[in-house]
Amino acid sequence: MSQMAMPDPASAFRQRSRSAVDDSAQRQNFRSAMDYLQAKRRTQFPDEQELVGLRDLGEAIRRYSLANLPRLLEQLEQNLTANGIRVHWAENAEEANAIALAIARRVEARRIVKGKSMVSEEIGFNHAMQAAGIEALESDMGEYIVQLAGETPSHIIMPAIHKTKQAIAALFVEKIPGVEYTEDVDALIQIGRRVLRRKFAEADIGLSGVNFAVAETGTLCLVENEGNGRMCTTVPRVHIAVTGIEKVVEKLEHVPPLFSLLTRSATGQAVTTYLNLISHPRQPGEKDGPEEVHLILIDNGRSQAYADAQLRTTLQCIRCGACMNHCPVYARIGGHAYGTTYPGPIGAIVSPHMLGLAATYPLAFASTLCHACVEVCPVRIPITDLLIRLRNEAQAQPGTVNASLRGSGAARTALVSAIWNAWALIYSRLGLYCLTSWFMSRGRALSPIEQGAWTRSRTPLTPAPRRLRDLLKDRRP
Amino acid sequence: METSCHSPRQYPPKPGNAYLFATCLVDQFAPEAGLDTVRLLEREGIVVHFPPDQTCCGQPAYTSGYPDEARAVARRQLDLFPEPWPVVVPSGSCAAMMRHHYPKLFADDAALLAKARELSQRVFELTEFLVHVAGFKHSDSGQPCTIALHTSCHARREMGSHETSATLLAGLAKVRVEQQARSEECCGFGGTFSIREPDISAAIVSDKVDSLCATGAERVVSADCGCLFNILGRAAKLDQIAGRKTPTLPGEHIASFLWRRTSGKQA
Amino acid sequence: MSARERILERLRAAPSLPEVLPDVAGWFAAHRRNEDLAQRVARLRSGLEGYHAEVHDTTDADWPDLLLRIAATKHLRNLLIGTDTLHGATLEARALDTPQLVPYDRSIESWRDRLFDAIDASLTLARSAIADTGSLILWPDAREPRLMSLVPPVHFVLLDAATIHADFHSAMVAENWQAGLPTNALLISGPSKTADIQQTLAYGAHGPRELIVLLRHGPGDMA
Numbered sequence: 001m002s003q004m005a006m007p008d009p010a011s012a013f014r015q016r017s018r019s020a021v022d023d024s025a026q027r028q029n030f031r032s033a034m035d036y037l038q039a040k041r042r043t044q045f046p047d048e049q050e051l052v053g054l055r056d057l058g059e060a061i062r063r064y065s066l067a068n069l070p071r072l073l074e075q076l077e078q079n080l081t082a083n084g085i086r087v088h089w090a091e092n093a094e095e096a097n098a099i100a101l102a103i104a105r106r107v108e109a110r111r112i113v114k115g116k117s118m119v120s121e122e123i124g125f126n127h128a129m130q131a132a133g134i135e136a137l138e139s140d141m142g143e144y145i146v147q148l149a150g151e152t153p154s155h156i157i158m159p160a161i162h163k164t165k166q167a168i169a170a171l172f173v174e175k176i177p178g179v180e181y182t183e184d185v186d187a188l189i190q191i192g193r194r195v196l197r198r199k200f201a202e203a204d205i206g207l208s209g210v211n212f213a214v215a216e217t218g219t220l221c222l223v224e225n226e227g228n229g230r231m232c233t234t235v236p237r238v239h240i241a242v243t244g245i246e247k248v249v250e251k252l253e254h255v256p257p258l259f260s261l262l263t264r265s266a267t268g269q270a271v272t273t274y275l276n277l278i279s280h281p282r283q284p285g286e287k288d289g290p291e292e293v294h295l296i297l298i299d300n301g302r303s304q305a306y307a308d309a310q311l312r313t314t315l316q317c318i319r320c321g322a323c324m325n326h327c328p329v330y331a332r333i334g335g336h337a338y339g340t341t342y343p344g345p346i347g348a349i350v351s352p353h354m355l356g357l358a359a360t361y362p363l364a365f366a367s368t369l370c371h372a373c374v375e376v377c378p379v380r381i382p383i384t385d386l387l388i389r390l391r392n393e394a395q396a397q398p399g400t401v402n403a404s405l406r407g408s409g410a411a412r413t414a415l416v417s418a419i420w421n422a423w424a425l426i427y428s429r430l431g432l433y434c435l436t437s438w439f440m441s442r443g444r445a446l447s448p449i450e451q452g453a454w455t456r457s458r459t460p461l462t463p464a465p466r467r468l469r470d471l472l473k474d475r476r477p
Numbered sequence: 478m479e480t481s482c483h484s485p486r487q488y489p490p491k492p493g494n495a496y497l498f499a500t501c502l503v504d505q506f507a508p509e510a511g512l513d514t515v516r517l518l519e520r521e522g523i524v525v526h527f528p529p530d531q532t533c534c535g536q537p538a539y540t541s542g543y544p545d546e547a548r549a550v551a552r553r554q555l556d557l558f559p560e561p562w563p564v565v566v567p568s569g570s571c572a573a574m575m576r577h578h579y580p581k582l583f584a585d586d587a588a589l590l591a592k593a594r595e596l597s598q599r600v601f602e603l604t605e606f607l608v609h610v611a612g613f614k615h616s617d618s619g620q621p622c623t624i625a626l627h628t629s630c631h632a633r634r635e636m637g638s639h640e641t642s643a644t645l646l647a648g649l650a651k652v653r654v655e656q657q658a659r660s661e662e663c664c665g666f667g668g669t670f671s672i673r674e675p676d677i678s679a680a681i682v683s684d685k686v687d688s689l690c691a692t693g694a695e696r697v698v699s700a701d702c703g704c705l706f707n708i709l710g711r712a713a714k715l716d717q718i719a720g721r722k723t724p725t726l727p728g729e730h731i732a733s734f735l736w737r738r739t740s741g742k743q744a
Numbered sequence: 745m746s747a748r749e750r751i752l753e754r755l756r757a758a759p760s761l762p763e764v765l766p767d768v769a770g771w772f773a774a775h776r777r778n779e780d781l782a783q784r785v786a787r788l789r790s791g792l793e794g795y796h797a798e799v800h801d802t803t804d805a806d807w808p809d810l811l812l813r814i815a816a817t818k819h820l821r822n823l824l825i826g827t828d829t830l831h832g833a834t835l836e837a838r839a840l841d842t843p844q845l846v847p848y849d850r851s852i853e854s855w856r857d858r859l860f861d862a863i864d865a866s867l868t869l870a871r872s873a874i875a876d877t878g879s880l881i882l883w884p885d886a887r888e889p890r891l892m893s894l895v896p897p898v899h900f901v902l903l904d905a906a907t908i909h910a911d912f913h914s915a916m917v918a919e920n921w922q923a924g925l926p927t928n929a930l931l932i933s934g935p936s937k938t939a940d941i942q943q944t945l946a947y948g949a950h951g952p953r954e955l956i957v958l959l960r961h962g963p964g965d966m967a
Contacts, residue, residue, distance in 0.1 A: 021680045029942075036943045050931035053771065060766035067763040070755040140951060142940035158940060165942045189938060189946040195760050196950065201860050217925050225934035227894055227951025234890045234928070235852070241625070245751065252922050253768045258911040260877075267939070271877035273795070273930035273951075285886040288852040299747075303754040309761055322634025328663040332680040364649070366674060368681070369540055370630035385581070391542025402544070411542075420538055424546035426552045427501070427532045437505050453675035457682070458710030459717060461506060468499050468508035472527050 010411070013339065013362035019332040026162055030334050031162045035326040037378030041376070058261045059380040061254045063317035065246075068305065072215040072248045073297065083280045085293040093123035100125065100207070100240055101132055103294060107238050109134060109204035113196075115222070115229035118142035118156050118319060119242045119298060120283030122341045122354065125207070136207070139196050139228040141189060148175050154335030156342060157266050158322040162334050196228065206232030206290065210243035211318070212258060215296070220295065222276040223262060224225025225269075227474050230276050239281075239290040245297050246306075246315035258318055261378035266320040301353035304406065310389055311405075314349045316379045321346075323373035323383060329366055338363055345373040349386045357394055359408030364390035365411075420426045437467055486637075488609040489563065494524045495606075497711050498554070498565045500571045501533035502702040503730075503739050510702065510730030512566045514603055516735055521611040525565075527735075528557040534548035536574040539582065541669045548582055563610065564600045567732050568701050569632020572602040577635050602632060603732060604641040615739035617649040624734070625655050625694035625707060629687070630663050642700050642731055649738050655692035659684075666707035682711045690726055697728035705730060773915040784875040785959070791878015795934025796947055797955040807958045808834055814956060815843045815865065815911055818884045822846050823864035824859075824896055826888035831869055831902055848889050855958040859891065865898035870957075872907035874915055880957070881915060890928050899935070901951040905961045 002464040019025065042468035045051040065072060077087045090096035104112065112129055114120060114136060124128045126147070138147040142159035146152065149171055153159030160168070165183050172179045172191055179191055200206075208229055212221040220241050222229045249255065263269045282289035305311045324330040324344025335343035340351040340360060350364035364387050373383045394411035403409050426432045440447075440463040449455065449464045495518060499511040518525045535551035540543070554575070558564050566572035579593040607613040626646055628639035639661075646654050663669065665681025672678075685708055691696050699705045705728055712726035736742070745753075748967040759930065779787070789799045802810045823843040825832040835845055846863060868888045870880040880901055893899055909915035912931070916922070921929070936951030947953055 005864070009480070009811075014674070018676045021676050027680075033943055050775065053775070055773050057766055057768065060763070064763040064766055067761050070752050073752065073755075089746065091747045091750060095747055137834055138948070140940070141938045145940070160940055161943075163942075165944070168941055179730075185941045185944040186946045188941055190948060193948065193950060197860055200950075216922065219925055224626060225936065226938045226940075226949035228793075228949070230890075230894050230930075231950055234894065235856075237558045237853075250765075251768070252916055252925075253913060254766075256916070257768060257771070259912070270791070271931070271933045273932065273934050273936055275879075277925060277929040278927070278928040279925040279929070283886075286927060287848060287850065287886060287889040288891045289889075289927055297751075299751045299754075303751060306755055307758045309759055312758075312761070315576065328665065329674075329677055332677050351863070356790055365542075365670070366677065368665060368670050368678075370663035370667070371634035372630070372663065375634050380486050388540060388542065391540075392544050393542075396540045406648065412641075417543075420541065420543040420546045423538060424543075424549040427535075427550040430530045430532065430553075433532045440505060453672040454710070455714075456675050457679035457714055458707065459713040462506050464508045465782050466508060467530060468504040468511035469527070471508050471512055475512075475515075 009359055010362045016337040017333045024214050029162055030331050032327055034331045044264035044268045051159035055378055055380055057257045058378050062379045063151040065249045066315055072250050075215040075391055076213055076248050081219040085295055088296045090296055090298045092300050096123045096296050097128035099296050108374050111203045112136045112205040112207055113199050113203035114138050115208040115232040115234050116143055117242055119209050119244055138227045141192050143193055156319055200231040200235045204235040208233050208241050210241050210247055212255050213248045215248055218279055220278045221255055223272050225273040230274055233278060234289055234368040237290055238292045239295045242296045245299055245302055262318050262320050265322040265378040268386050305353045312341055313381050316381050317346055320378055322376040326372040326376050345383045352390055358410035361411045441465055441467055491611055492562055492563045496558050496562055497527045498564050498566045499524050500529055500568045507702050508666045510567055510732050513732040513736040518618055518625045527625045534571045534574045537668055551582055561610045565603055565606045567580050567603040569602045569629045569638050572600050573631040575634035576600040593616055602638040604645055605638040608641040608644050616740050617651050618741050619651055619738040621651040623653040623655055624729055625657050625689050625692050625697045626702055627697055627699040629704045632700055655694045657688040657692045664704045664707050666703050682707050686712050697726055698734045700731045757905055759824055759960045776910050787875040788878055792957055798927050798956045799959055802821050802958050802960055804939045804960055807960055816895040820864040824848055824863050824892055828887050828897050859895050863896045866892045866896040867900040868892050870901050870903040872909055873903055874912050875908050876911040876939050879933045883926045884928050894951045898954045902958045905959055911928055
């Protein structure tokens with residue numbers, strides 16, 4: 001194995017999260033963004049009963065869709081094809097990029113303009129296109145800013161959430177010719193609009209993600225505020241949509257509840273500016289819209305999650321980001337520290353299927369299991385149960401029933417296993433427990449002042465002079 | 478299926494007997510909170526039984542990814558409460574473990590699962606029990622004071638007992654409960670998380686201490702010792718660093734605070 | 745085996761966990777407000793205005809004058825209209841100097857730059873609307889193409905009050921969308937916007953900066 005040369009993912013994560021925690025300016029950015037998003041979401045759900053009912057419905061739709069996934073994917077393919085939209089299947093990132101590249105080469109594309117798509121981030125689309133000499137330009141304002149800065153999104157809904165307007169103003173001056181420094185947000189957005197309008201007009205291909213794919217009508221649904229998604233899917237002569245295989249729903253009427261849950265949970269909006277439903281390429285007589293529309297259905301590890309009843313719930317996700325908006329860990333370290341395309345609680349549960357547990361197990365441990373994510377998840381993904389499951393898998397003895405995933409057992413160490421073994425021995429045998437705790441209280445003066453990681457930021461824990469069981473014995477002789 | 482956390486719970490009438498599951502933290506590190514729990518319950522005319530074989534609910538191993546070890550420990554607790562009496566737990570986190578996670582932990586063993594399910598139905602967090610079962614009504618005999626309440630995440634989101642803690646404190650006439658910013662946010666403890674990710678944990682608890690101190694409250698109370706040790710340990714460390722002799726943020730378990738305020742024992 | 749076959753095979757090999765078809769219609773029926781047209785109009789208006797759209801009450805006789813008055817105050821030099829539409833013909837019949845009427849009468853490829861750079865405003869008809877969320881429903885077609893509601897900085901929408909549905913679900917059921925959707929169907933709720941820079945809301949991100957709804961009331965349904 002060449003794993004010896006790889007940096008230990010746990011130390012790497014710790015290093016990244018430490019620098020994030022120490023970056024007080026960035027911490028402030030995230031804190032105010034989280035406060036803003038939490039408050040906005042709250043205003044959208046004034047009626048607790050309505051919220052409970054809508055979440056039940058959203059969960060039921062997602063579970064139903066997953067229960068019928070293979071059938072719905074075939075139905076989707078059949079109806080899209082009948083509508084004139086070409087469907088492609090990709091096992092992984094490389095296959096997905098190869099399919100897109102083949103289309104680009106056939107139509108002699110030099111420029112691709114992109115709407116916001118986390119799946120395209122997941123598969124490293126931009127990099128793959130650039131390596132083939134094709135420009136892939138982000139057009140969502142946040143994504144555009146992040147791309148201009150040579151970074152990746154730090155949030156799945158608000159990609160440039162980590163950046164201040166000052167930083168963006170400076171970035172624009174540096175990277176866009178003829179731009180004068182301004183911190184006026186309207187002016188900054190108008191600069192982006194001006195630059196990108198030319199790009200929409202010049203692009204050969206528009207790339208987009210998909211929020212929901214409707215099997216019964218063969219329809220791709222895109223949710224957005226800016227209009228860049230509509231530009232990408234209307235102006236260039238070819239539109240390529242990329243999506244994970246889990247995004248399919250059976251019926252058109254499944255869209256309204258999920259759309260409502262998505263926008264209200266994500267950004268606290270009752271509705272976004274646009275819901276864009278695409279069912280055909282340009283029809284005879286129509287004057288705009290792409291002549292070719294393609295959908296690339298991507299697995300990339302999703303079928304591993306699908307194979308397990310518990311892990312399958314991961315695929316219920318509609319990518320609203322509410323879990324990260326409410327996560328105390330995400331609020332402290334931000335998106336980049338996770339080191340994966342999808343950060344936060346959803347990133348911790350979905351990334352192991354895409355990248356393997358060996359590379360991603362630290363994320364499963366990067367949670368206090370506070371349940372804030374579970375409380376807000378619009379489709380009731382049992383995120384904390386899944387985190388615990390991944391912790392089990394990560395430390396499972398390879399070859400046992402507990403080890404069922406790619407990379408299971410990667411975090412197992414003899415020392416930690418021995419500690420928990422001993423712990424179980426002590427706490428399941430009263431004699432041992434009493435002996436240990438008796439020694440702890442009698443020897444409390446000897447309690448170490450240095451208790452490792454605990455005392456780096458806290459005073460040491462000291463056992464009481466007498467245990468409760470001793471005090472109770474005295475009370476009732 | 479898991480026990481539903483959001484459907485309202487049906488409460489039994491006040492019993493003559495109840496079990497105390499004190500938790501390992503209370504037994505070893507905060508026995509006074511355990512004694513005060515017993516006093517609170519006895520005052521309601523309930524005979525309190527402390528099965529001496531109890532150790533730990535198993536949560537540390539369960540949340541750390543060692544289910545077999547968690548099961549070994551939890552299994553021992555399953556046999557300790559043979560009578561159909563309520564089991565009162567002075568911790569929202571440990572109560573949630575027994576109430577919501579025992580059935581998951583023993584899902585693969587029909588006999589143990591039945592036992593776990595039966596037990597989980599009679600597990601109550603202390604403040605939940607005092608309000609909904611014991612009908613706690615005692616008047617405040619203490620001096621006027623201001624406090625802040627920190628509710629553990631499991632108490633809040635799995636047991637719903639943030640409301641009962643608040644109800645009990647609101648019943649104390651001379652106690653003013655200050656609301657800290659982001660009161661619903663985690664304190665950063667998370668069991669072994671605090672040791673595994675010390676930098677993130679420290680960042681979260683520092684913010685929690687800041688928001689508690691910003692209220693100007695004289696002390697913090699909580700129904701969970703894990704959070705309490707985390708918050709108080711951080712506050713004390715900050716005092717130590719600054720060379721302060723009197724604690725900026727003292728605190729105690731809600732059982733002790735309630736007993737002190739309502740028993741006529743001044744402090 | 746192709747990627748398609750391998751993926752489907754893996755999905756089929758996974759445990760079968762049946763779920764019942766959710767009763768979406770039942771949920772919406774239970775949560776639908778019992779509202780008359782005036783109440784739906786009021787809710788649509790408050791939604792749209794909340795998203796920074798302008799809403800003007802008008803009638804079939806008055807809307808052209810209203811539009812022209814607004815166009816004059818905004819100094820619009822031209823107005824993109826569709827082809828073969830009743831409302832387009834109504835405006836064309838006026839033989840206007842300003843705004844100059846520009847019909848979208850050829851494919852985008854032959855005038856892309858002009859559309860992007862030289863058109864100030866557009867007028868399209870809404871198919872219907874949704875009171876619940878303050879959304880307009882547009883089904884662009886050959887007569888009123890997709891980019892009309894996206895590229896010009898000012899977008900006028902003519903909406904008949906009688907077409908306002910209570911919610912998204914009742915709109916798609918009443919209009920039988922399930923039977924087949926057009927190339928593109930749209931919900932539009934306000935002018936385009938973004939909060940991507942420090943959560944500060946800015947309008948006119950990539951699409952229209954202004955959305956102006958001419959709410960056309962029939963005889964007797966004036967709110």
